[in-house]
Amino acid sequence: MNEYADAAQGGLAPDTLETVLRDIGASRYHNRHPLHRMMTSGSLSKEQLQAWALNRYCYQAVIPRKDAMILARAEDPAFRAEWRKRIEDHDGSDGWNGGIARWLKLATGLGLAPELVVSERGALPATRFAVGAYLSFCTNRSLLEAVASSLTELFSPMIISERVPAMLAKYDYVTEDILEYFRPRPAQASRDADFALSYVVRHADTPERQQAVIDALVFKCDVLWAMLDALEQAYGDHGHIPPGAFDPKRSP
Amino acid sequence: MNEYADAAQGGLAPDTLETVLRDIGASRYHNRHPLHRMMTSGSLSKEQLQAWALNRYCYQAVIPRKDAMILARAEDPAFRAEWRKRIEDHDGSDGWNGGIARWLKLATGLGLAPELVVSERGALPATRFAVGAYLSFCTNRSLLEAVASSLTELFSPMIISERVPAMLAKYDYVTEDILEYFRPRPAQASRDADFALSYVVRHADTPERQQAVIDALVFKCDVLWAMLDALEQAYGDHGHIPPGAFDPKRSP
Numbered sequence: 001m002n003e004y005a006d007a008a009q010g011g012l013a014p015d016t017l018e019t020v021l022r023d024i025g026a027s028r029y030h031n032r033h034p035l036h037r038m039m040t041s042g043s044l045s046k047e048q049l050q051a052w053a054l055n056r057y058c059y060q061a062v063i064p065r066k067d068a069m070i071l072a073r074a075e076d077p078a079f080r081a082e083w084r085k086r087i088e089d090h091d092g093s094d095g096w097n098g099g100i101a102r103w104l105k106l107a108t109g110l111g112l113a114p115e116l117v118v119s120e121r122g123a124l125p126a127t128r129f130a131v132g133a134y135l136s137f138c139t140n141r142s143l144l145e146a147v148a149s150s151l152t153e154l155f156s157p158m159i160i161s162e163r164v165p166a167m168l169a170k171y172d173y174v175t176e177d178i179l180e181y182f183r184p185r186p187a188q189a190s191r192d193a194d195f196a197l198s199y200v201v202r203h204a205d206t207p208e209r210q211q212a213v214i215d216a217l218v219f220k221c222d223v224l225w226a227m228l229d230a231l232e233q234a235y236g237d238h239g240h241i242p243p244g245a246f247d248p249k250r251s252p
Numbered sequence: 253m254n255e256y257a258d259a260a261q262g263g264l265a266p267d268t269l270e271t272v273l274r275d276i277g278a279s280r281y282h283n284r285h286p287l288h289r290m291m292t293s294g295s296l297s298k299e300q301l302q303a304w305a306l307n308r309y310c311y312q313a314v315i316p317r318k319d320a321m322i323l324a325r326a327e328d329p330a331f332r333a334e335w336r337k338r339i340e341d342h343d344g345s346d347g348w349n350g351g352i353a354r355w356l357k358l359a360t361g362l363g364l365a366p367e368l369v370v371s372e373r374g375a376l377p378a379t380r381f382a383v384g385a386y387l388s389f390c391t392n393r394s395l396l397e398a399v400a401s402s403l404t405e406l407f408s409p410m411i412i413s414e415r416v417p418a419m420l421a422k423y424d425y426v427t428e429d430i431l432e433y434f435r436p437r438p439a440q441a442s443r444d445a446d447f448a449l450s451y452v453v454r455h456a457d458t459p460e461r462q463q464a465v466i467d468a469l470v471f472k473c474d475v476l477w478a479m480l481d482a483l484e485q486a487y488g489d490h491g492h493i494p495p496g497a498f499d500p501k502r503s504p
Contacts, residue, residue, distance in 0.1 A: 002496040003496070028496075124478075126481060129381040129384070129475075222377035223381075226376075238489075243474075
């Protein structure tokens with residue numbers, strides 16, 4: 001049922017491996033999820049956007065930790081120096097002037113209390129489980145697989161180019177200012193994805209390793225998809241909020 | 253938003269701690285989930301029951317592993333001897349004549365191919381993430397928290413007593429034979445839950461430890477709830493199946 005389960009059988013030329021990886025993005029990246037389409041079509045309520053921002057914060061907050069885990073496992077100083085930029089991008093110089101802080105600005109710009117967002121206590125358990133699975137993956141799998149799982153960044157400039165203009169056009173309370181998070185991201189993501197893709201293609205030098213990097217990217221697409229699934233299940237038009245999670249009707 | 257987040261503040265008498273733990277079950281155990289109510293009211297399709305059995309297999313399959321993790325962390329031989337019964341219950345004498353095998357019988361009795369179920373490749377990513385979170389919890393948290401997270405078994409005889417008669421009455425293709433999994437479970441679960449509850453109440457001897465066991469049981473209820481949420485999101489009447497997961501329309 002996973003059409004990529006045997007994709008590397010017999011071994012792939014490096015170009016073919018790259019094609020398979022890009023194809024995974026084309027078929028499984030979360031820009032294909034119904035909730036993303038609802039977002040860009042302007043049909044989400046402010047409360048639904050709040051739930052999205054609040055839950056996605058958990059993901060943003062764990063990114064530098066999973067990157068630090070990758071750093072901790074990398075023996076090559078040049079690799080570490082390159083990968084370290086990701087941590088700097090998200091944490092900034094003092095922890096609160098990088099990407100995480102800009103995501104918090106988005107969440108509070110949508111009307112959420114900063115303590116609620118940062119505490120993560122209103123996040124959906126399913127969000128926490130997906131994000132935890134990502135951190136575990138980068139902890140327990142090979143370094144090559146951990147690097148490969150970052151390759152969703154290949155597709156992130158595309159989803160940002162869909163998301164940002166649509167949000168500005170469709171929701172009158174969304175401003176360029178609160179979307180500041182996304183401004184540097186396409187350039188950062190392209191730089192990071194180029195490096196990671198080159199690393200992956202170079203190091204996936206057996207059919208087994210090629211299959212492992214393919215599986216890693218499928219896994220990561222599953223993480224992002226599951227996060228939107230959980231939002232739709234909890235806050236969609238037919239949804240119900242699980243016990244203890246953020247409830248816009250009860251929240252300040 | 254989690255009404256149990258400060259439940260142990262100031263410290264609780266052992267009886268009060270037990271009352272709080274039972275109250276968590278009353279408000280958060282997955283017998284309160286809409287999908288469970290649909291199951292017992294007879295309104296699930298055979299395909300929806302298949303998806304439930306297929307996904308729940310992942311949970312069943314990991315139970316002896318999380319119990320082995322608890323065993324590995326326990327220093328007291330008497331504790332280990334007691335806890336080991338759980339592994340025996342699920343694995344049986346040869347791996348395939350205990351609870352896991354009986355769950356497989358349920359899944360195949362509903363018409364699924366055994367290889368599909370055992371391979372877990374049709375399971376929802378969200379199921380895997382929830383089950384993985386449970387295994388991680390029992391690996392990384394304190395032994396006391398790991399034991400406390402098993403306390404959903406306090407409530408399992410109740411959900412089984414709701415589920416089994418209803419399934420036999422409402423679905424003509426469900427027989428006592430394929431529900432054999434549940435036959436020994438109430439007695440096993442009561443024995444296990446009594447032991448775990450007594451351990452937890454005895455060892456949670458500070459407000460901090462009491463809060464930790466309360467949080468552990470809330471976490472575990474979240475795991476079970478998230479598994480039903482994921483099923484509803486994928487296979488419910490308004491659901492959509494995530495890429496790569498079991499699709500009754502395409503499956504043998």
